[in-house]
Amino acid sequence: xxxRGFQYGDGLFETIRVVAGHPQYWQQHINRLMTGxxxxxxxxxxxxSLQNEAKKLCGQVDDGVLKITITRGxxxxxxxxxxxxxxxxxxxxxxxxxxPDECWTAGIVARVxxxxxxxxxxLAGIKxxxxxxxxxxxxxxxxxSIREGLMMDAHDNIxxxxxxxxxxxxxxxxxxxxxxxxGVKGVMREHVTEMATxxxxxxxxxxxxxxxxxxxxxxxxCNSLIGIWPVKQLETQxxxxxxxxxxxxxxxxxxxxxx
Amino acid sequence: xxxRGFQYGDGLFETIRVVAGHPQYWQQHINRLMTGxxxxxxxxxxxxSLQNEAKKLCGQVDDGVLKITITRGxxxxxxxxxxxxxxxxxxxxxxxxxxPDECWTAGIVARVxxxxxxxxxxLAGIKxxxxxxxxxxxxxxxxxSIREGLMMDAHDNIxxxxxxxxxxxxxxxxxxxxxxxxGVKGVMREHVTEMATxxxxxxxxxxxxxxxxxxxxxxxxCNSLIGIWPVKQLETQxxxxxxxxxxxxxxxxxxxxxx
Numbered sequence: 001x002x003x004r005g006f007q008y009g010d011g012l013f014e015t016i017r018v019v020a021g022h023p024q025y026w027q028q029h030i031n032r033l034m035t036g037x038x039x040x041x042x043x044x045x046x047x048x049s050l051q052n053e054a055k056k057l058c059g060q061v062d063d064g065v066l067k068i069t070i071t072r073g074x075x076x077x078x079x080x081x082x083x084x085x086x087x088x089x090x091x092x093x094x095x096x097x098x099x100p101d102e103c104w105t106a107g108i109v110a111r112v113x114x115x116x117x118x119x120x121x122x123l124a125g126i127k128x129x130x131x132x133x134x135x136x137x138x139x140x141x142x143x144x145s146i147r148e149g150l151m152m153d154a155h156d157n158i159x160x161x162x163x164x165x166x167x168x169x170x171x172x173x174x175x176x177x178x179x180x181x182x183g184v185k186g187v188m189r190e191h192v193t194e195m196a197t198x199x200x201x202x203x204x205x206x207x208x209x210x211x212x213x214x215x216x217x218x219x220x221x222c223n224s225l226i227g228i229w230p231v232k233q234l235e236t237q238x239x240x241x242x243x244x245x246x247x248x249x250x251x252x253x254x255x256x257x258x259x
Numbered sequence: 260x261x262x263r264g265f266q267y268g269d270g271l272f273e274t275i276r277v278v279a280g281h282p283q284y285w286q287q288h289i290n291r292l293m294t295g296x297x298x299x300x301x302x303x304x305x306x307x308s309l310q311n312e313a314k315k316l317c318g319q320v321d322d323g324v325l326k327i328t329i330t331r332g333x334x335x336x337x338x339x340x341x342x343x344x345x346x347x348x349x350x351x352x353x354x355x356x357x358x359p360d361e362c363w364t365a366g367i368v369a370r371v372x373x374x375x376x377x378x379x380x381x382l383a384g385i386k387x388x389x390x391x392x393x394x395x396x397x398x399x400x401x402x403x404s405i406r407e408g409l410m411m412d413a414h415d416n417i418x419x420x421x422x423x424x425x426x427x428x429x430x431x432x433x434x435x436x437x438x439x440x441x442g443v444k445g446v447m448r449e450h451v452t453e454m455a456t457x458x459x460x461x462x463x464x465x466x467x468x469x470x471x472x473x474x475x476x477x478x479x480x481c482n483s484l485i486g487i488w489p490v491k492q493l494e495t496q497x498x499x500x501x502x503x504x505x506x507x508x509x510x511x512x513x514x515x516x517x518x
Contacts, residue, residue, distance in 0.1 A: 001328070001351060002351075003265070006328070006388075007328075007388070007390075008268070008388065008394055009267070009268030009388055009389050009390060013266075040391070040395070072394075077326060077353045078356075078422070079390065079393045079394050079396075079397040079421055079422065080397045081398055090260050092261075094335065097337075115381050116378075116379060117377075117379075118378055118441070119375075119378060119413045120374075120376075120392060122374050122375075122395055123377075123391055129266070129267065129391075130268050130390070131266075131267035131268060131269070131338065131389070132267065132268055132269060132387055132388075132389045133382070134267070134338045135263075135338050136299070137338075138338040138339045139300055154413075162338055163337070
């Protein structure tokens with residue numbers, strides 16, 4: 001009750017895929033967590049303890065999700081921060097999400113959400129605990145054949161999916177939304193950018209509109225739990241699953257991410 | 260840990276002044292809470308139980324603050340909502356905040372925050388648990404002689420203080436920011452509007468810039484814990500404490516709110 005995570009969403013989280021006892025992309029997740037702590041001025045330093053606890057928790061897990069939550073700690077009422085607060089951490093293991101194979105092989109159907117992302121550069125990029133926008137966007141549909149909803153900011157820029165980042169492929173170049181004003185910089189987004197660059201593709205972080213997405217040769221979404229899902233349909237527009245998406249899936253090793 | 264309030268800030272809160280065993284403006288607080296539940300689609304209906312619990316908790320309190328938190332309930336990982344969730348409620352009593360008498364009598368010094376409020380009509384007006392913007396704004400200063408910081412949206416409109424609403428008086432009219440795109444519609448803001456209207460003043464909810472505030476004959480901030488604080492200085496601009504602010508303080512009964 002008095003934890004500022006509960007009072008104000010004053011904290012951060014990571015959801016990490018665990019395979020055969022090992023948290024995947026551990027260092028990238030920790031890097032983002034620490035960037036978030038710095039951005040929110042949360043003085044969390046106990047990385048070594050966190051790593052030991054995570055290892056212990058993940059050791060027996062064949063296939064699951066480790067969720068790490070860091071909050072500013074237990075404080076009284078009021079927004080002002082007592083700088084002597086000790087950050088709190090909570091670790092928990094969840095079952096791996098299960099989706100049909102066709103999400104990876106045939107692609108998914110996505111929609112465009114009405115709920116917009118508020119513009120706030122001070123909170124952009126990090127995975128903080130203020131997630132009502134995603135919650136509200138996810139309430140917009142119940143049709144389980146629609147796997148993801150894309151969200152725009154107030155200026156009609158496409159920013160991300162409710163739980164994924166998005167990439168548009170056009171003329172062999174990859175484009176992904178600029179996340180300097182809102183959105184979460186996903187660990188898989190970073191990894192896809194790295195993989196694609198290594199494969200000789202240009203990857204650009206730019207402002208993208210819905211019309212830009214409709215012009216894509218290939219479209220895909222990604223996160224660190226699912227890897228890469230090609231988008232076969234966005235609203236009424238259909239896409240083919242192209243060679244670049246498929247190749248990146250292979251590089252990523254589809255076996256880890258296919259259920 | 261699994262409460263969605265903690266996971267995503269998926270809920271609402273009220274902070275209610277308690278005097279001589281009685282929660283002040285109870286009905287207005289409950290109205291806002293229920294508006295918030297409706298806006299967030301949280302099916303909370305146990306108002307009677309909540310009222311009984313609140314009465315019981317407040318009974319022995321001479322002067323304090325009742326904080327009510329309602330969350331969407333305990334859910335698994337993921338933004339999607341299981342519609343069978345039962346909302347959770349947490350009630351807690353805190354000591355009344357104590358400020359020097361001069362905050363009411365001589366007015367306060369306020370500043371303008373760098374942190375902006377994200378624009379999101381779907382979340383505007385209600386007192387939800389996503390409060391990182393206020394937390395970050397409140398980290399901007401440590402000088403205890405500055406009692407409040409005013410916040411703007413991305414379009415340079417003044418919206419509110421970190422913990423108060425703001426009123427500008429000019430030519431005997433009251434103006435307070437339009438909160439349809441962001442901000443919290445305070446219970447005291449509503450009450451001040453009602454009082455001023457009853458006293459024959461025009462009260463307008465409009466878009467206000469910082470320049471508009473600097474042109475004020477009188478400027479004040481308000482919330483349901485402190486009542487009305489005149490602003491004697493905003494950044495380098497000074498204001499006199501005018502007759503309308505003072506009169507509204509009297510109507511509100513300064514005695515309840517002065518410490």
